[in-house]
Amino acid sequence: MAKLLLYLTLATSLIPLFSVAFSPENPTDRRVLVLVDDFAIKSSHSLYFGSLTSRGFQLEFKLADDPNIGLQRYGQYLYDALVLFCPSVERFGGSIDVASIVDFVDSGHDLIVAADSNASDLIREVATECGVDFDEDPAAMVIDHINYAVSNFDGDHTLIASDDFIKADVILGSKKIEAPVLFQGIGHSLNPANSLVLKVLSASSSAYSANPKSKLSNPPSLTGSAISLVSVVQARNNARILITGSLSMFSNRSGVQKAGSSIKHEKSGNEQFLTEISKWVFHERGHLKAVNVRHHKVGESDEPAIYRINDDLEYSVEIYEWSGTSWEPYVSDDVQVQFYMMSPYVLKTLSTDQKGHYSAEFKVPDVYGVFQFKVEYQRLGYTSLSLSKQIPVRPYRHNEYERFLPAAYPYYGSAFSMMAGFFIFTIVHLYSK
Known part of the structure; x- marks a missing residue:
């Protein structure tokens, strides 16, 4: 009996700790499920994951086709946010599919989707549900022969150095991003019927989307600043989504020099850009x-x-x-x-x-x-x-109105003058011969 009382006392003392840890007063997503094609991404993208971990996020990595994965159990969601770093997955494992991901967002949870040049139809469908459309050509990539990054492989100019950011401190922070962001992947356009989608990082006016390994036979469908490299969505229930066509932009690659510029940055703007935008996506800001x-x-x-x-x-x-x-x-x-x-x-x-x-x-x-x-x-x-x-x-009650209204004085006067006139007329009529 004494042991039972001791256990009850300890359990009661721990209740405040759990109520603080899971307090609804803290809006920041903490439990994050990361679905990947290969666990090697944990090391190649360690800087980005380390930034999230240092801010208190609990990352759980699983293969996208793991048969045991699921977003909820017994009607309760197990995670606060979902990160899809699995562009080539053809079919999710477990109970996850496009409909469950949409329900996850509709329940107020956040989502990050990263694609690349080998993006599957499944990932494209998820992006379409979020209001963006990747280039229909499966071999297309964003090419820019003017604003590309200087590298040892300059031939196709698919490694872009972009600095056309959205002008919103609440999304990207107040500190200016000095270095360009390296992007290599596929572009997308925004659904004009969806007013909730915003371009955060746009391509330059000289960019276009095409297959870099073949000659253009027709004009490209996506050109110039209509190409979005990174977009965000804030749903009506305040759930937030980040969509990009480049998984490599989250990698540990550093150092950038924009073509035509003599300035070589030892560090690209990717880390700062992705850190600031992840603060917005995970409700740490705004x-x-x-x-x-x-x-x-x-x-x-x-x-x-x-x-x-x-x-x-x-x-x-x-x-x-x-x-x-x-x-x-x-x-x-x-x-x-x-x-x-x-x-x-x-x-x-x-x-x-x-x-x-x-x-x-x-x-x-x-x-x-x-x-x-x-x-x-x-x-x-x-x-x-x-x-x-x-x-x-x-309205006013009957006893709350003013007894005599100044605006009605002429009417009061006419009523009393008529009564006085009638009284005088009666006297004159009765007593006159």
Whole structure:
């Protein structure tokens, strides 16, 4: 009995530790499944994997055709993110297929897909589901005869030195990437019907997609800056996806010199670029949360169950951004609140105290019904915020109106003058001969 009490005491003492480790307050993905074609990639891409491990990620490597792999067990997902470094896989092992990967993302989890020149139809289908289309020619690669990287194998100019980055600090960080990024692989285009896909690294205007081992008989289907080298997707449920046509760009290759430039960089921009973009993909940056959503009458602190027309009210919310280790105040001047019924009756920009607290005061419109406080905040690179609170608005009660309205004085005067005239007319009529 004493031993049983001791075990119960130890188990109870460990509960807070587990609740901290798996706290939903930490949005960063920690359990990552990496599917590879060959375990040799662990050493050839060790710098990238080491960057993730140093930031606290738990990487689990498995062969893509392993018959025992699965993303969930007993209805619960085993991983927070999935990395597909298996461009040549024809069929996933275990219970993983394209539909399960799509469900994984639809459940709010993150995904990285890296292809190359021998990308299988399976990997292409996964990319298509995410809103990008790789070049249909299976032998095509991105070629650039102007912006290529100087190397010992310059013949086909498929090793590109690209520096056409998206201008968004929230995705790539505030520190400028000085060296070009080495890219060798296949290009892709964005599905024009999908507004959620963004080009993070684009090809130059002199690039095109074609088979480097054969002569061009027809104009290439993908040319210039329409070719995306690296793209990202932020789904409506805030799941994030990274898609690239080059697995080698994650490798430990270093040193780059762009053609026509005398500057030779001892280190390419790949490591910095991929580290910064992985912080975004895994929600270490650009992840927002809203707390303490409140509203009340001006001068009061309690939240009422109903408002009256023309009441003065105050709406407030606190917004924080995850920095990778803690929640920091989010500061912006473009957060707006709507007082909404079928359409916005009030649209007000929230003022901030630079500490994450946003508030605004306004008057309830002279219309009664069921309204909503709505905040729909969507900005490039940030998780979207969708807040709503429903509140009814009533008209004045019969005893809340002013007894005499100044605007009605002429009508009051006409009524009393008519009564006085009728009284005088009656007296004159009755007592006159």
